[in-house]
Structure formats: structure tokens, C-alpha cells
Amino acid sequence: MSKRTLVTSALPYANGPIHLGHLAGAYLPSDLYVRYKRMTEEDIIHICGSDEHGVPITIAAEKEGVDPQDIVDRFHTRNKQAFKDFGINFDYYGRTSSTVHHQTSQEFFTKLYEDGVFVQKTEEQLYDPKAEMFLPDRYVKGTCPNCGYEEAYGDQCENCGTSLSPTELIDPKSAITGDTPETRKTKHWYLPLGDFQQKLEDWLDTRENWKPNVAGQVKSWLNDGLADRAVTRDLTWGVPVPLEEADGKVLYVWFDAPIGYISATKEWAQQEGDPDLWKTYWQDEETDLIHFIGKDNIVFHCIMFPATLMAHGDYVLPKNVPANEFLNLESKKLSTSRGWAVWLEDYLEDFEPDLLRYVLGTILPETKDSDFSWENFQNKVNSELADILGNFVFRTTSFTHKYFDGKVPSLTNPTEKDQQTLAQIEQQKEKVAEAYEHFKLREAITETMNLARIGNKYFTEMEPWQSRKNDMETCGNTLHVCLQITAALSHLFDPILPENMAQLRKELSFTGSIRWKDIGGSMLDSGQPIQKGEILFTKIEDEQVEEQLEKLKERTQQQEEMDKQYEPIKDNIEFGDFMKIDIRAGKITEASAIEKADKLLKLTVDVGFEKRTIVSGIANDFSPDELIDQSVCVVVNLAPKALMGVESNGMILMSEEDDGSLKFVETDAEPGSMVS
Numbered sequence: 001m002s003k004r005t006l007v008t009s010a011l012p013y014a015n016g017p018i019h020l021g022h023l024a025g026a027y028l029p030s031d032l033y034v035r036y037k038r039m040t041e042e043d044i045i046h047i048c049g050s051d052e053h054g055v056p057i058t059i060a061a062e063k064e065g066v067d068p069q070d071i072v073d074r075f076h077t078r079n080k081q082a083f084k085d086f087g088i089n090f091d092y093y094g095r096t097s098s099t100v101h102h103q104t105s106q107e108f109f110t111k112l113y114e115d116g117v118f119v120q121k122t123e124e125q126l127y128d129p130k131a132e133m134f135l136p137d138r139y140v141k142g143t144c145p146n147c148g149y150e151e152a153y154g155d156q157c158e159n160c161g162t163s164l165s166p167t168e169l170i171d172p173k174s175a176i177t178g179d180t181p182e183t184r185k186t187k188h189w190y191l192p193l194g195d196f197q198q199k200l201e202d203w204l205d206t207r208e209n210w211k212p213n214v215a216g217q218v219k220s221w222l223n224d225g226l227a228d229r230a231v232t233r234d235l236t237w238g239v240p241v242p243l244e245e246a247d248g249k250v251l252y253v254w255f256d257a258p259i260g261y262i263s264a265t266k267e268w269a270q271q272e273g274d275p276d277l278w279k280t281y282w283q284d285e286e287t288d289l290i291h292f293i294g295k296d297n298i299v300f301h302c303i304m305f306p307a308t309l310m311a312h313g314d315y316v317l318p319k320n321v322p323a324n325e326f327l328n329l330e331s332k333k334l335s336t337s338r339g340w341a342v343w344l345e346d347y348l349e350d351f352e353p354d355l356l357r358y359v360l361g362t363i364l365p366e367t368k369d370s371d372f373s374w375e376n377f378q379n380k381v382n383s384e385l386a387d388i389l390g391n392f393v394f395r396t397t398s399f400t401h402k403y404f405d406g407k408v409p410s411l412t413n414p415t416e417k418d419q420q421t422l423a424q425i426e427q428q429k430e431k432v433a434e435a436y437e438h439f440k441l442r443e444a445i446t447e448t449m450n451l452a453r454i455g456n457k458y459f460t461e462m463e464p465w466q467s468r469k470n471d472m473e474t475c476g477n478t479l480h481v482c483l484q485i486t487a488a489l490s491h492l493f494d495p496i497l498p499e500n501m502a503q504l505r506k507e508l509s510f511t512g513s514i515r516w517k518d519i520g521g522s523m524l525d526s527g528q529p530i531q532k533g534e535i536l537f538t539k540i541e542d543e544q545v546e547e548q549l550e551k552l553k554e555r556t557q558q559q560e561e562m563d564k565q566y567e568p569i570k571d572n573i574e575f576g577d578f579m580k581i582d583i584r585a586g587k588i589t590e591a592s593a594i595e596k597a598d599k600l601l602k603l604t605v606d607v608g609f610e611k612r613t614i615v616s617g618i619a620n621d622f623s624p625d626e627l628i629d630q631s632v633c634v635v636v637n638l639a640p641k642a643l644m645g646v647e648s649n650g651m652i653l654m655s656e657e658d659d660g661s662l663k664f665v666e667t668d669a670e671p672g673s674m675v676s
Helices: 022-040 055-064 068-086 099-114 195-205 211-222 253-271 277-282 297-312 344-350 353-362 374-403 416-437 439-461 464-470 471-492 498-507 542-563 575-579
Strands: 006-008 045-049 092-095 118-127 140-142 170-174 180-192 228-230 232-234 249-251 285-291 319-322 327-329 368-373 582-596 599-607 609-617 632-636 641-643 647-648 654-656 662-664
Touching: 006 277, 022 045, 022 140, 022 327, 022 344, 022 353, 022 368, 022 439, 045 068, 055 211, 055 542, 068 092, 068 344, 092 099, 092 253, 099 249, 099 253, 099 297, 118 170, 140 327, 170 498, 180 195, 180 232, 180 297, 195 211, 195 471, 211 471, 211 609, 228 416, 228 599, 232 542, 249 253, 253 277, 253 297, 297 319, 319 374, 344 542, 353 439, 353 498, 368 374, 368 416, 374 464, 374 542, 416 439, 416 471, 439 464, 439 471, 464 471, 464 582, 471 498, 609 647, 632 662
Parallel strands: 006 045, 006 285, 045 092, 285 319, 327 368
Antiparallel strands: 118 180, 140 170, 180 228, 232 249, 582 599, 582 632, 599 609, 641 647, 654 662
């Protein structure tokens, strides 16, 4: 066993609030693990903070028309408070815009630069002349060369998931001006990851008990061979590259963000009054470094950051990287851009933290994607927290208060069943500890709840409501056993339900710290006072679930309205120009396809004074059969035009929906009537 453990949680981008996907990926798992470890009295610290650099920050700032610092200041404060309110217990929550972080990152770069680690390259990159800047990957959009998706970003196609570079896009456009960018030469420094591949493979071979999803992704990257990775970029927001020849360049966020773990630990040490204490956790080989992250950060924490640490040479490498997969919401992919998310701040306005800590903990996407639904939230709160744990605790404490003057009864002449039930406390404790040690947090929660199930089953089978009438010794033994289980639960559930378990321990008259080694079958002394039991968990009503689903629906609708794109208004025309257009009411009487024309239909339209042949490009939206007797508005004084060998005499007016589908501009007027 190592002397100490350093746990880090992925630094969340400070460009938006925390949502359930964030919690399930990196923050609840790390908090459960750290709280358990603290109970074992291990030397452990938990470090996190805001990732305040990178393109997402600048994009958010541009959308709001503010400085990037305004964005990071706002969300750093909000997210830090949301974590605290949810019970995520960081020892220190830093930020990468701090002076200490800038200095630490620049020192890292300088050390590797002076040691000749980097490769310098001059390459062509996309440049927007109008914006007068090189375009970061997320500032370029175009058509994906792999799947043809027309809204792919310069770093990745969100439709097919292919990793891209901006120059690979077909018909790239600047996200700033909308213009087609040009290519210009620019100089950058690269970390030659290929030089570290053998070292990384040798190191990874020594790692034990890594999740298959993590090991699999890392192996895939290594099998493809590691390429050079740029550590600098042309951007105004970030940690400046500490070289005179690199004016106007900053450190790439993948390089500086994980160094944020180190800089935050330095700030923690300063806070503790021992500025050199950070070295004990980062530079002593008897430290276990554990990174809790989401699946999108696996490569950075298992290949790139370790390679950086190897290149420096003075730091410990990760012992484990228990990354989680993604959390879906109501069976659909979570999407903040579409408003399809549950924000932690919003949740905390309606429910207590412990309910979500438990429910989310039972569905953590540990090795594959999982799904959160409000119906499942309700079911787990009601059937597990309320009906199993809450019910057992309430009837145990209330029964004790009612029939034993609120004091723990003595255990006198216990039966084999009494003793076997007490023994199951230690058995479940061992199962829970084993699960935590192997980062099987869902299993740890299940085995913890199983002890409450054992207690409920024992209480029901022993029927103390019967034995109290004629056998108080048996009744007292039953309550003694149940109270010992309750005491054990108040400790075993503490990593998961810290607020509720603190209240329960108060009812059981526990004082002082809680230690894992104290959990057992004799935690309460005979005669120890027990306060009158309170209901720990209130059931979730159907109306509350419906309210949350309605909020989700409204949020997505609001986002759709905000994101709705309208064609720009055309140049002004004179009133006389408009009056030249002759629009008449009409009705389609015949419709047929045109050979070799996928989009065109040949229509016969009754415009009152005559019937016109009009060719219209609506075949993708309408079949000929459904067009008969369709009322339309027709521009009848448009010059004739031959299309696919058919002369078209007029134009039918259509409108286009957000999804690209066409709708007729209709009128109830008789064919031939003027439309104005």
C-alpha cells in the first residue's frame, strides 16, 4: 500500500454550468471513492478546478460579446458553488487562469524546450484575412470528408465521430466571418509522442485493474502509432508561450489543462501553510495518482499527459485512470446545445442532493453508456431509499423509542439467527470495501443497500410487534440487532448519502469522526439513547416527475427558438417593383413526374381565366397524387422558362420550414382572384 493517494477530477470547462453528464463521468465517482478512502484514514487529497482556456471559452465570449475573463469568472464561481451544494468535497478547486498555473505551465514548457524534447515545424494552416487571425479547429466548419455531414467542425465530425483537422474539411468556412479561409504558414512546437511510445507501452504493461473500456481505447491509439502533437497554437486567450519568437501564441489547452492539477496542488499547499507540500504528492514515488475522467479524456490522461510527465522526469505517473462512459438522458444523447440536459443548479432547486447522489451512483456509466430518466429516479427513490433503507431505519428507531424508552436494548441469550445476522454486517462491509478499491462504485452502492435489505428481512421475520407482547427479551434482541445494522448503515452509506447519514448518526447519538475500522456488529452500547426516528426520505410524486419532464421539454423548445436561423432580408425594392408582380389564386388539377428529373413535377394549375403548365421542384416533399385540388398562390406574369424539356409558365409560392421541408402558401379565394 502506498503512503498517500492523490485523486484528481477532470477540470470542467468554465463556459457553462454543470449537468448530470458531468457528474456521472468524473465528479460523483471521485467523491464516492475519496469519501470512502477518508473513512479508512488514508492520506488522500482531492484536486480539481476550472479549465479556463481553449476555444470553447472564446466562442462563448464572442456569443455574448464579452471578454473571455468575464465568462470564466462567472462559471468558475457558479460551478464551484454547485459542486459544494451537491456535496462534492474537493480539498482544493483551482483555476487555470491563475498566476500560479501560468507560471507552472510555462516552467513545464521551458524545461522540455531546453531539454530539446519539442519538434519545431512550419506548416500551412487556415487563416481568415477579414478576422486577421489563424483559425483554431473549432472556428472552422465544413463538409466531413468521411460522411458528408455539412456542419462538421475542424477537429471532429459530430455526426460520425471522425477526428479531423481543419484542412481536411471540404469547402471550409470561417465560423467568425463565414468567408472561405486561405492557407498561410505558421510555426509551432510539437511533442513527438512517437518518441515516447515504447516507454508508454512498457509503463502501461505495469498497470493493474484498469477498466476494459480505458485499456481498449489506449491500445487502439498505440496500435495506430503515435504522431507528433502540437503544444502551441495561434490564439489570443491562454497561457502565453514563454519564447520571444512565439509572440501571439499560447500553449495548447491539452498541454496546459492537466498541468492544472499540479498548479492547483501547489495552491492547496500554500493554503495549508506548507508551500513545498505539493511535492510530496507529485514527486514521491510512494504516491498513488488516480485520475477520474470521462471517456472523451482517456487519451489525454493515459497517453499525452503521461508522456509530458515522462519528458519532464520529476513526476509520478498515474496508477489508475477509472474513466466512465457517457450518460444519456431519457434514452437520448445528452446535448447542451439543444437544451437536452439537466443542470445541477436546477436540480438542487427542487430536490435534496442525496437523492441524486444515490440514483446517479446506481447507474454510473462505468464500462458502457447508461441512461438517466426521471421515472427511474422516482422508482429508485421510492422503492429503494424510502421503502428499503428509510423504512428499515424508521421502524427500528421508532419501535425502540416506543417500547424501550429510546435506549438500545441489551443483547441477551442471542439466537443463532441473531448472531448470523450481526455477522453479515462484517460480510457486507468487506464486499463494499472490495468494490470501492476496484472502482466498482455501482457495486459498492448495491452491496451497501443489500445490508438494509438484510435488516428489513430480519425485522419482518422476527416480528417484534408480536414478541413485545409476551417475550421482551426476544423483542429486545431483535431491536438490538437492527440498531447495530442501522449504525453500520449510517457509516457505510456516508460516502453516498452524507447529509442524511449525518442526521441518522445524530439520532443514534454518534459523535466524533467516522472510521471504516469501527464498522461492525457492536457499534452501539446497551442503554445508549436513541432519538425518536424521523422519516429519512420522502417519496417522489408523479406530479413532480411530470414537472421535470415539462421543464426539459420547455428548455429544448426555448433553445430551438434561440437557435433558429432566418435568411437575411434582401435589399429594399421600390413599391412600384412590387406592384409589377401578378399573384393569383389557383388550384392544381393535374400532377405528374418528369422523366430523369428527381426533384421536378409537372403541374397543371387552374388560375381562373386559363389552365397553366408549371414545373415545380417539390418532388421530394409531395407525391403527384396528393397534390390534386391543392390551393396555391401563383406568380402568373413570370416569363416562360423551359425546364427538362417542359415549358413552365409561372411560379408556385412556397415557404420553407426549419427542417427544410416545403409548405404551400395557400388561399381560399377562387382561382384567378388577385392576391395582394
